[in-house]
Amino acid sequence: MKTAEKLAAGWLLILGFMFLTLSVSAVVEKNNMLKPLPVGDDIDSGKDFVNQEALYMLDTTARQSFIFGVPTMIIGGWLSLSLYRQTKREHKALQQEMSDRLQSVFYQMLQQNNGRVTVLGFAIQSQLPAPVAREFLDQKAKEFNANFKVNEEGAVSYHFDV
DSSP: OHHHHHHHHHHHHHHHHHHHHHHHHHHHHHHHHHSOOOOOSSSGGGOOOOOHHHHHHHHHHHHHHHHHHHHHHHHHHHHHHHHHHHHHHHHHHHHHHHHHHHHHHHHHHHHHTTTEEEHHHHHHHHTOOHHHHHHHHHHHHHHHTOEEEEOTTOOEEEEOOO
């Protein structure tokens, strides 16, 4: 469904742009038709001939293209903007869900291990890459004033007061 909406928004924007381009082109062509021609040595060159039928067609084309182009662009823009906002809301909800899940895993591990958490254990439980797990635990250690302990192998464990 979202793909169809994206395609519709794109086609509406393209169609609206084409209509507005056609309108501008008709106005420019009409202005070029109304420019005076340079006067030459001929007697007949001073006569003005304006093709009224062509001017009427250019006016009609400009007006109709503008009438169709503006609403089409507005609808396409509105649809694009609503899709953008919907995507942002979904992304924010996904981030919140991920944050809630990490909080749950973190608190569960604290209870099971009496306040002791290692990066490897948290990474395994939360299914996060080690650098992301370390960053999360570092943030929580700052929030809760945790202690750090390094064992002989160099592994860091976080000790939270429970």
